[in-house]
Amino acid sequence: LSPILVSRRSEVEPFHAMDVLARANALRAAGRSVVSLAVGQPSDPAPRIVREAAARALADGAIGYTDALGRAELRQAICGHYRDHYGLDVPADRVVVTTGSSAGFNLAFLAMFDPGDKVAITVPGYPAYRNIMKALGIEVVEIDLEGAAWLTAEVLERVHREEGLKGLLFASPANPTGAVIPVNELKALVEAAKQMGIRTISDEIYHRLCYTADDVTALAFDDDVTVINSFSKYYCMTGWRIGWMIAPQRLVRAIERIQQSLYISAPDLSQIAAARAFDATSELEAVRERYLANRAMLADALPKLGFAFAAPMDGAFYAYCDVTRHSNDSMAFAAKMLDEAGVAATPGRDFDPFEGNRYMRFSYAGSNDDIAEAIRRLTGWLG
Ligand SMILES: Cc1ncc(COP(=O)(O)O)c(C=O)c1O
Numbered sequence: 460l461s462p463i464l465v466s467r468r469s470e471v472e473p474f475h476a477m478d479v480l481a482r483a484n485a486l487r488a489a490g491r492s493v494v495s496l497a498v499g500q501p502s503d504p505a506p507r508i509v510r511e512a513a514a515r516a517l518a519d520g521a522i523g524y525t526d527a528l529g530r531a532e533l534r535q536a537i538c539g540h541y542r543d544h545y546g547l548d549v550p551a552d553r554v555v556v557t558t559g560s561s562a563g564f565n566l567a568f569l570a571m572f573d574p575g576d577k578v579a580i581t582v583p584g585y586p587a588y589r590n591i592m593k594a595l596g597i598e599v600v601e602i603d604l605e606g607a608a609w610l611t612a613e614v615l616e617r618v619h620r621e622e623g624l625k626g627l628l629f630a631s632p633a634n635p636t637g638a639v640i641p642v643n644e645l646k647a648l649v650e651a652a653k654q655m656g657i658r659t660i661s662d663e664i665y666h667r668l669c670y671t672a673d674d675v676t677a678l679a680f681d682d683d684v685t686v687i688n689s690f691s692k693y694y695c696m697t698g699w700r701i702g703w704m705i706a707p708q709r710l711v712r713a714i715e716r717i718q719q720s721l722y723i724s725a726p727d728l729s730q731i732a733a734a735r736a737f738d739a740t741s742e743l744e745a746v747r748e749r750y751l752a753n754r755a756m757l758a759d760a761l762p763k764l765g766f767a768f769a770a771p772m773d774g775a776f777y778a779y780c781d782v783t784r785h786s787n788d789s790m791a792f793a794a795k796m797l798d799e800a801g802v803a804a805t806p807g808r809d810f811d812p813f814e815g816n817r818y819m820r821f822s823y824a825g826s827n828d829d830i831a832e833a834i835r836r837l838t839g840w841l842g
Contacts, residue, residue, distance in 0.1 A: 471590035472812075476805045479793050483803040494833045496821045497803040499634060499777070501695040502829075503746050505732065506739030509696065513732040525724040527715050529556025529703070533734040537703050540737050544667075545676050553705055555714050556725045560664050560689035560702040564591050565721065567660050567685050567704060570713040571626060572597050578626035579618060581610050583779070583810035583818070585634045585662070600624060603813060608638035608770045612651035619655050627652050630662035632669055632774025635810045635820040639773035642675045649680040659684045664702075667693040667743075669774035670751060683707045690729075692775070693743060694736045701729035750776050753823035753830045760834040761821070764841050769818055776824040779807070781817055785841070789819050800840035802833045 476497065483493045504510065516522065528534065534554040541549040557563040564587065572578060574596030580588045582601045592599045600622050602610060610629055618624065629648070631640040640648065652659045661677035661684050677684045689702030702725075706714055718724070736743075757778050762768065766780035786792035789806040797803050807818030823830055 468594045468596060471593050472586065472809075474586065475790065475808050478790075479797060479803055479805060482794065482797055486797065486801070491801060493797070493801050493803055494825075494829050494836065495803040496823065496825065496829070496833055497805050498824070499692075499775075499822050500697040500824060501692065501746060501776075502825045503695045505694065505696045505699065506736060506742045508735045508739050509694075509732045512735045513728055516728055516731045522727045525556075525727050525730060527718040527722075527724055528552075528711070529554065529725060530727070530730045530734065533730045536734045536737055541676075541678075541705070543737075544674065545679065547676065547678060549678070549705055550708075553708055553711060555704040555706055555711070555718065556730055557687075557702045557704055557718075558722050558725045559691060559700040560662065560687045561587065561591075562700075562722055562725070563687040563689070563702050563704045564588065564660075565595075566714050566717055567687060567706075568592060568595050568597060569717050569721075570706075570710050571658050571660070571685065576625040577622050578628060579615070579622070579624050579657075580628050581633075582813060583635055583807065583815065585630060586809045588628055588662075597626075601812075606769075608636060609633070609640040609644065610648060611644060612647040615648060615651055615657070616655070619657060624655070624657045626658045626660065628660040628662065630664065632665035633770075634665070634775055635777050635805070635807070635818075636770035636779040637772045637775045637777045638770040639669050639672060642672065645675060645677065646680045649677050649684060653681050653683065660687060661685070662687050664689045664692055665775040668747065668750065668776060670754065671771070671773045678705060685710065690733045690736055693747070694733070694739075695743070695746060696729070696733065696736065699726070699729040699732065701725055701733045749827060750823060752827055753825070754778075756827075756830050756834060757821060757823055760838070764834075764837050766819070766821075776822055778821045778823065779810075780819055780821065782819050783817050787816060789816050793819060796837075796840070800836045802836050802840075 534551045579600040666674045686705040690696040765784040793806040805820040807815030
C-alpha cells in the first residue's frame, strides 16, 4: 500500500492564533471567565433588514444557484454603493459577487497570475494572502515594512528592481495594524505600480471603518486595479460568507469561468440578504460608534500598561502593539496573559514571520463592557 501523501502546496503555516482561541475555549468550558480581544469579527449580528430579507427568502424556499457573477440586484446595489460612498461610476458588469473576500482572493490570484509569478505583500499583514498564494504556486515577496505604517511607492520601486514583480496586494485600513494609507501616498503607490506594469489588488474590506479620513478606493487612481471587499466587517456578516470584487473589464470573463468551476456561485441566501446591507447605515453607524468608544479606551489604556502602539489606530478594529516591555516572546506572553489574567489577544507571529514575537494584536470589535473589563483585568495583572 502506498503511503498517503500530502501535497507540498498544502504545507502552509497554520494559524497560530487558533491555539490561543482553542485555549480560551478550553478555559471557558472549564468555567473560567475569559474576555476575548482575539477575534477580528463584530460581536453584533447582521443588520435587522438583512436578516429579515433572509427570513423571507427562506420562507419562500427557492434558494438555488445564481449567475456565477452574482444576482443582478446585488451587483446593482454594489454599484449604488460606489456611487454614493466614493462618487464613482462602476459598471455592474465589473462587479463579481464572491463567497467572502477569501474566495475573491482565490479568484483574483487565479485570474491574474501564473505559478512562479512574484507577487508582493507587506509584513505585517493578513496571513491568508501568503498562504493562498503559496498553495497556488505563486512566489510571495514579503516586503518588511520595518516599522513604517504603510508601503510607499519608493519602497515598491526598489523591491521591483530587485525582484521583478508581477503583482502587488495591500490593504488599507490594514490588518493587523489598522493603518490607513494617506490619499496622496495611495495615489503614488497605485500609479507607480501601474507604471511599472505591476498588477494591483487592493483589499478594501475595512472600508467604512476608517476613523481619521474619508475612504478612498484605489479604483479612483487606476481603473485596472482589482478591488476586493466583503460584507464581513462593517456590515457584521462574517458567517454569511459574502463579499465582492470590482474587476478590470478584461478579467471579468476569466474570473467568471473560474468561479463557475470553483464555487458555481456565492450562496444565494446570503446574496439576497446582502442586497439590503447598504440600506442599514444607521444601525451600522451605531456599531461603528461603539468601535470608536472602544478605540478611545484602548488608546488611553494600552500605553499606560506598557503596550506601545506599533502603528496608528486609524481604522479597522485593531490595536497592534509592541510588547517587548513585557516579553520577547509574544506567543508565550499571550498564553500567560490568558491563563493568569483571563484576557485573550493575538500574538504577532501569524502576521509577521520575522518580528512577530515582539507584537500583539488587540481587537476592539467587541462590546464596550468587554474592553472595559479587559483593561481592568490587565491593569490588575500588570499593575
Ligand atoms: C484584511 C482581511 N482581508 C480579508 C479577510 C477575510 O474576510 P472574509 O473572507 O470574511 O470576507 C480578513 C478577515 O479577517 C481580513 O482581515
